[in-house]
Amino acid sequence: MLAFVIRRVLQSLLVLLVVGAVAFSMFRFVGDPIDNMLGQERTQEDIDRLRGQLGLDQPFVVQYVKFLQGAVQGNFGVSYRQGRPVSDILMERAPATLELAAVSGVLAIGIGIALGVFTAIRRDGFAANAIMSLSLIGVSLPTFLIGILLIYLFSVELGWLPSFGRGETVRIGGWTTGFLTESGLKALILPSITLGLYQMTLIMRLVRSEMLEVLRQDYIRFARARGLRERAVNFRHALKNTLVPVITVTGLQLGSIIAFAIITETVFQWPGVGLLFINAIQFVDIPVMAAYLMLISVMFVGINLIVDLLYFAIDPRLRADKTAAH
Amino acid sequence: MRSTTTFLSVALLLSSTALASAETLRWARAGDALTLDPHSQNEGPTHTIRHQIYEPLIIRDVTGAFEPALATDWAPSETDPNVWVFNLREGVTFHDSAAFTAEDVVFSFERAKQPNSDMKELIGSITEVRAVDDYTIEIVTDGPNPILPSNLTNLFIMDKDWTEANDTVAVQDFEGGELTFATTNTNGTGPYIVQSREQDVRTVMTLNENYWGIDQFPLDVTEIVYTPIQNAATRVAAMLSGEIDFLQDMPVQDLERVNNADGLVVKQAPQNRVIFFGMNQGAEDIEADNVDGKNPLGDVRVRQAMSLAINRDAIQQVVMRGQSEPAGMIAPPFVNGWTEEMDASSATDLDKAKALMAEAGYEDGFSIRLDCPNDRYINDEAICQAAVGMLAQIGVTVNLDAKPKAQHFPLITDGKTDFYMLGWGVPTYDSEYIFNFLVHGRESDIGTWNGTGFDNDDLDAKIKSLASNTDLEARDQAIADIWKVVQDEQLYIPVHHQVLNWGMAERVGIEVDPEDQPKVKYFEIN
Numbered sequence: 136m137l138a139f140v141i142r143r144v145l146q147s148l149l150v151l152l153v154v155g156a157v158a159f160s161m162f163r164f165v166g167d168p169i170d171n172m173l174g175q176e177r178t179q180e181d182i183d184r185l186r187g188q189l190g191l192d193q194p195f196v197v198q199y200v201k202f203l204q205g206a207v208q209g210n211f212g213v214s215y216r217q218g219r220p221v222s223d224i225l226m227e228r229a230p231a232t233l234e235l236a237a238v239s240g241v242l243a244i245g246i247g248i249a250l251g252v253f254t255a256i257r258r259d260g261f262a263a264n265a266i267m268s269l270s271l272i273g274v275s276l277p278t279f280l281i282g283i284l285l286i287y288l289f290s291v292e293l294g295w296l297p298s299f300g301r302g303e304t305v306r307i308g309g310w311t312t313g314f315l316t317e318s319g320l321k322a323l324i325l326p327s328i329t330l331g332l333y334q335m336t337l338i339m340r341l342v343r344s345e346m347l348e349v350l351r352q353d354y355i356r357f358a359r360a361r362g363l364r365e366r367a368v369n370f371r372h373a374l375k376n377t378l379v380p381v382i383t384v385t386g387l388q389l390g391s392i393i394a395f396a397i398i399t400e401t402v403f404q405w406p407g408v409g410l411l412f413i414n415a416i417q418f419v420d421i422p423v424m425a426a427y428l429m430l431i432s433v434m435f436v437g438i439n440l441i442v443d444l445l446y447f448a449i450d451p452r453l454r455a456d457k458t459a460a461h
Numbered sequence: 462m463r464s465t466t467t468f469l470s471v472a473l474l475l476s477s478t479a480l481a482s483a484e485t486l487r488w489a490r491a492g493d494a495l496t497l498d499p500h501s502q503n504e505g506p507t508h509t510i511r512h513q514i515y516e517p518l519i520i521r522d523v524t525g526a527f528e529p530a531l532a533t534d535w536a537p538s539e540t541d542p543n544v545w546v547f548n549l550r551e552g553v554t555f556h557d558s559a560a561f562t563a564e565d566v567v568f569s570f571e572r573a574k575q576p577n578s579d580m581k582e583l584i585g586s587i588t589e590v591r592a593v594d595d596y597t598i599e600i601v602t603d604g605p606n607p608i609l610p611s612n613l614t615n616l617f618i619m620d621k622d623w624t625e626a627n628d629t630v631a632v633q634d635f636e637g638g639e640l641t642f643a644t645t646n647t648n649g650t651g652p653y654i655v656q657s658r659e660q661d662v663r664t665v666m667t668l669n670e671n672y673w674g675i676d677q678f679p680l681d682v683t684e685i686v687y688t689p690i691q692n693a694a695t696r697v698a699a700m701l702s703g704e705i706d707f708l709q710d711m712p713v714q715d716l717e718r719v720n721n722a723d724g725l726v727v728k729q730a731p732q733n734r735v736i737f738f739g740m741n742q743g744a745e746d747i748e749a750d751n752v753d754g755k756n757p758l759g760d761v762r763v764r765q766a767m768s769l770a771i772n773r774d775a776i777q778q779v780v781m782r783g784q785s786e787p788a789g790m791i792a793p794p795f796v797n798g799w800t801e802e803m804d805a806s807s808a809t810d811l812d813k814a815k816a817l818m819a820e821a822g823y824e825d826g827f828s829i830r831l832d833c834p835n836d837r838y839i840n841d842e843a844i845c846q847a848a849v850g851m852l853a854q855i856g857v858t859v860n861l862d863a864k865p866k867a868q869h870f871p872l873i874t875d876g877k878t879d880f881y882m883l884g885w886g887v888p889t890y891d892s893e894y895i896f897n898f899l900v901h902g903r904e905s906d907i908g909t910w911n912g913t914g915f916d917n918d919d920l921d922a923k924i925k926s927l928a929s930n931t932d933l934e935a936r937d938q939a940i941a942d943i944w945k946v947v948q949d950e951q952l953y954i955p956v957h958h959q960v961l962n963w964g965m966a967e968r969v970g971i972e973v974d975p976e977d978q979p980k981v982k983y984f985e986i987n
Contacts, residue, residue, distance in 0.1 A: 166867025170874070172635075174503040175898070176582045178906035182874075217660060218496060218635040218644070227659075283694055290702040298698045299690050300663070404690045406662040413691070414661070417836070419867045 136447075143443055147436045154432040158425060159199040168215050168419035189215075202425055212422035216414065221426045225408060230310050231301055232400070232407030236392045238323050239331030243392075244385060247335040248374075251342025256369055258347065266339075273336030278395070282329040282402035289325060297322050299404035330399040334388050341384060345377035386442065390435050484986045486682040486969070488979075489696060490709035493661045493689040498633040498643045499617035500572055503579040505977060508615050512980050513666055513685065515617035515649035518547055518566070519610055520980070523730075523972045525795040525890055527610060531561065531618055531650060535610060542605040542931055549596040553673045555620040556648050563592035568621035570600075577632040583612040586928070604929040607936065611889040623648045652678070652982040653685060663688050674982065679970075681986040700725065700964050707984075708964040709977065713784050713839055719964045730973035731786055732961035733793045734886040736838055738831075738848070738954040740764055741879035743914015749830035749879040757829075758879065762821040764951040769814035770855045771848060771954060773806045780843045785957035790948065791885060791895065793958055795975065798892030798940040803948055806955070814855045826856020832878040833861060834869040839959055845882055848956075873912040876903075881912060884959070888976070892940045896924040900947055915952055 169182050169191070186192045190201060205212055211221035250270075254263040273281075290298035302318030304311040313319025349355065350373055358368045397409035404410070408427060415423035494510035495502045512520070518532035531550050538544035553561040570590040573580045586609070589601040602609060624630055629642035647655050652674070653666040664687040668680060688705075690696045693712040699705045701722055711719065711727065720727045740758040741747050747756045757763045773787035787806035792799045818824060833845035842863040849859040859880075872878040887894050901908035901924050902916030923939055930936040947953075963973050970985035 164868075166865055167871040168867070170870045171867060174579060175910065176503065178582075178909060180905055216495065218501075218633065219640055283698075286695065286698045290704070291698050294702055297704060298702055299695050299704070300688060401692050402695055404688070404692065404695055406659075410661075410691070417865070417867070 139447060140444065143440055147440050150436050151429070151432055155203070155425070155429055156199060158428045159195050159202070162419075162421050162424065163195065165416060165424075166419045168421060171418050172215055202422075206426075206429065211426035214415075214420055214423050216418040216420045216423070221422045224411065224423070225426060225430070226309065227311075228406060228408045228411050230312065231405060232393060232396050232409060234313060235323065235326055235330060235399070235405060235407060236389075236396060238327040239334070239392055240385075240389060242327055243331040243334035243338055243388075247338030248342050248381070250335075251339040252346060252369065252374060254339070255343045255346030255350065267343075270336040270339055273332040274340075278329060278333070278398045279402050281332055282325070282399060285325045285329060286402070296325055298325075301406055326399050326403040326405050329402070330392060330396055334385075334392060337388070338381060338385065341381055342377055345380060346373055349373045349376050383442070387438065390431075390438050393434065394431050483683045484681055485684040485686060486707055486981060486984060486986075487705050488685060488687045488707045488709075488981075489690045489699060489705045491689065491691055491693075491696070492710075493664075493687075496633060496635065496644050497647050497655070497658070498641065499569075499619055499649075500575070500578040500580050501633045501635050501644075503583070503615070509978050510664065510687070511615075511617055511649075512651070512978060513653040513982075514647045514651045514655060515619070516651050517616045517618065518549075518613050521614050521890075521974075521976065521978075523974045523983075525733075525975060527614075531566070537605075537607075537931070538599065541601075543602050545600045545602070545606075545609050546593075547598050547600065549598065550673060551596055553650050554671055555623065555650055556654050556669060557620070557623060558671070559620050559622055559648075561618070561620070561650055562595045563598050564595075565618055565621050566590065566598050567592050568624070569616070569618045572619065572624070572630065572632060573616055575632045577634050579635075580616055584616065605931040606929065607931050607933060608889060608891050608893065611891055615888070618650065619643070620648050652680060661689055672982075678982040679985045680982055682981050682984050685981055697964075703966075706966045706969055707971075707979070709979070711962040711964050713782055713962075716782070716784065716962055716964075724967050725964060726967055727962050727964050728971075728973050729784070729960050729962045730975055731794055732886075732959040732977065733795070733888075733975045734838075734884050734959045735788050735791050735793055736785075736841075736844065736882065736884045736956045736959060737788070737791050738767075738956065739873070739881050739883055739912050740767070740954070741876075741912065741914050742950075742952075743916060744879070747829075747879040751828045752823075757821070757823055757827050760821045760823075761949075761951055762817040763823060764954070766814040766817040766821070766855055767852060767857060768951055768954045769807060769810045769817070770851050770857070771956065772809040772851055773957060774809075775851075776844055776847050777957060780840050780847050781957070781960075784839070784960045784962065786960065788955040788957050790944065791899065791953050791955050792892060792944075793887055793975070796887045796890050796892060796895070797937070798895075798944060800941075800944075803944060809851075811854055818855055823856070826858060828858035828860065829880050830860045830862055830878075832869060832872050832881040833863045834866045834882060835863040837866040837869070838882075838884045841882060841884075844956060874909060876912060876914075878912060883910070883912075885910075886976075892944065893924070893927045896927070896940075896943055900924065900943065900952065913952055915950065917946070920946055 169185055173181055173185065190198060209222060213219065214221050214224055217224060250266055254266055257263040286298045289296045300322060301313050302322035303316040304313050304319055305315045313323060355368060355373060358372050396407060397412055399405065400407045400409035401413050411423060412427045490506065492506045494507040495504060496507065499511055499515050516530045518530060519527050520530045522528045531553065532547040533550050535545060535547040538546050549563060549566065555561060567590050570584065570587065573584060586602040586606050587600055588603050591599050593599055600609065627642040633641045633644050652669050652672045654669050656665045656667050658664040666685040668683045690699060696708060697712060697715045697719060700708045700719055716727050719725050742758045742764065744756050746754055747758065750757060777783060777785045777787055788804060789806040790803040831845055833842055835842040845861050845863060849861050852859050873881055873883060885895065885899065897907055898910040900911060901921050903909065903911050920943060923943055927936060927939060930939065961973055961975065961977055968987045970987060971979065971983060
């Protein structure tokens with residue numbers, strides 16, 4: 136068991152190091168940050184001085200090692216664009232993204248499961264077919280288009296909801312929240328639908344197909360034969376048994392909700408880490424880009440590591456094979 | 462700390478809406494100020510925010526003419542040609558109610574000359590600033606400097622005592638990531654006071670009731686809520702849905718939509734920015750072409766032919782949807798040295814262009830790479846695409862290479878492009894600025910944006926002499942002479958002047974500022 140855990144952790148670390156190295160080797164192709172940092176009146180002397188000061192004249196391997204040295208001590212350097220420590224900026228921006236991701240996730244799971252069950256039970260009904268057809272939109276339309284369409288409909292035409300920003304936020308300790316004000320809650324609606332729509336349709340389709348599978352099983356027939364009410368059969372017996380794969384997929388999708396918030400945040404000017412990353416790319420703000428990419432890869436690698444370990448705990452075959460081999 | 466400011470701003474918001482005359486201006490544009498330190502970062506949106514809070518000695522009005530701000534009048538000294546005398550405004554106070562005096566001006570100039578200051582190049586000629594009395598200062602330069610006032614319009618004045626008391630005398634070391642008191646706190650003499658600010662998210666400012674010009678300017682806006690919105694479609698949607706009263710950085714394709722919407726108008730004015738192509742004429746042979754052993758761009762006839770092939774009217778109508786002014790020279794119209802005659806764009810003449818190409822020995826044409834930005838100027842890549850088609854008509858096959866600005870501009874400054882697009886604005890409103898950066902031969906501190914390889918020693922000497930020529934008539938003549946060479950040599954291929962568009966609610970009354978620097982004190986709300 137211990138050996139398995141250690142091996143998994145070491146593999147994860149290796150993945151992180153490789154992701155970081157690839158990211159650093161790519162930064163030079165994004166452009167030269169010096170040009171953005173100094174105005175058009177700068178001289179060659181200014182450029183050389185700043186390049187030396189930032190260590191940009193060194194090969195990328197050296198830059199990467201320096202970054203790692205700082206990163207293990209929790210120091211991600213200083214943003215070229217904002218002139219402030221990257222860790223401060225990330226801390227400031229994280230609540231916006233996490234709140235948005237949380238609301239999107241809850242929406243996706245809640246509505247996704249409800250619609251999935253509904254379309255499975257009424258598989259030949261008109262409403263169920265309509266929902267299934269509509270769900271194709273969620274899977275196939277790009278996020279930015281959905282966002283723009285929602286803005287056009289609910290902000291420009293109807294004027295019900297704000298088209299950008301987070302509304303008024305309240306600060307509690309180191310956390311800013313939009314949950315406590317009316318404008319903050321209103322501002323959450325469109326972005327969270329935009330961000331969660333794909334996951335929602337994915338979960339819905341998954342639940343539906345699993346339900347259809349389970350409803351054919353013998354124990355459901357027996358449950359019906361025993362005269363149990365339809366609701367008890369569907370929800371207590373059938374739904375419960377469909378949830379295992381749903382939970383696995385949802386867990387993995389959680390990472391992508393946070394990572395793909397980039398597009399939603401740009402469309403809605405949502406002040407989270409995704410928008411920060413887009414700004415950083417345009418300005419060639421290397422410290423911010425590096426910190427963000429590392430953070431996202433830590434998250435993905437972490438989630439996968441946990442899933443691996445859970446499988447190990449749940450699935451006795453993994454253990455049995457190992458002991459048999461020895 | 463932050464929670465109290467949020468609470469305060471909410472409280473202020475509530476109390477200000479209670480007042481009958483209170484007017485909030487909800488203002489959006491693409492970017493935000495990088496810092497609030499008055500002397501760090503010489504950059505447009507950063508200056509815009511500062512202009513509401515701090516004031517320089519002199520500002521420019523919407524026509525580009527000087528207007529007194531903290532100085533009431535100024536003139537060169539009658540006794541010493543190296544000295545300018547400024548009389549300062551009396552009875553001005555900073556936001557913390559400290560009085561404004563000559564001591565603050567002397568202090569601010571010294572601060573702006575520190576190595577970390579981004580404003581130091583603009584005042585590089587100043588050797589000393591001295592206070593004659595509380596309301597008179599003398600600025601000494603290293604030689605006669607006839608256009609000194611032009612360099613002072615973004616040089617903001619801080620309170621000496623406040624800056625010293627808060628230990629923020631040193632200009633923020635921006636690149637080193639230093640956070641100083643002045644980066645996030647302000648104490649200016651300007652018409653608006655910062656109430657709360659979260660960078661890239663929202664900045665709230667309220668009217669300074671003790672502003673010296675409270676009776677002279679409209680000052681109808683009592684509160685400013687400034688929000689950067691990066692995505693162009695979202696920006697326009699916010700304006701259409703009435704969440705924004707005033708919008709900069711309007712996307713060209715949506716102008717008509719906003720203008721036709723109820724209660725919204727779009728106003729426009731020529732911008733202080735001209736768009737043009739540069740050609741490397743200096744090299745013996747260039748890499749970006751398919752001609753071996755010689756440089757087709759080195760021949761003035763080829764450059765003229767290429768200019769004749771560009772159909773500026775078509776670019777204006779098709780690519781820019783009317784939002785540009787075709788140009789014949791690389792100076793914006795209000796710049797000293799600009800003439801209508803030189804700016805009259807040359808008509809497209811393909812026969813003459815082909816004849817010139819044949820004369821130069823390129824009747825079969827050649828191929829060349831054009832480097833173009835795709836996120837810097839209005840429709841920059843589309844302009845380049847149009848130029849590709851136009852140049853093909855005279856046999857010049859252009860391979861377009863469009864990149865983000867962060868990759869494009871280093872090509873020009875490092876001399877790695879032979880044919881490129883560039884845009885230029887002139888903050889000093891004088892041709893000398895253009896010559897220093899775009900015409901003078903490239904050296905480490907001058908001619909830095911001249912990617913043409915053009916280097917003429919006589920002309921360079923003439924450009925350098927402009928800096929200290931106090932005989933304004935002779936100076937203007939020298940400027941005209943230099944322009945003649947630039948035009949005859951076809952150093953650049955001018956394309957057009959950009960047009961600036963501001964979107965606003967109909968009740969907002971303001972004219973477009975060619976420098977894209979709105980000053981809210983001029984805004985009227987009806």
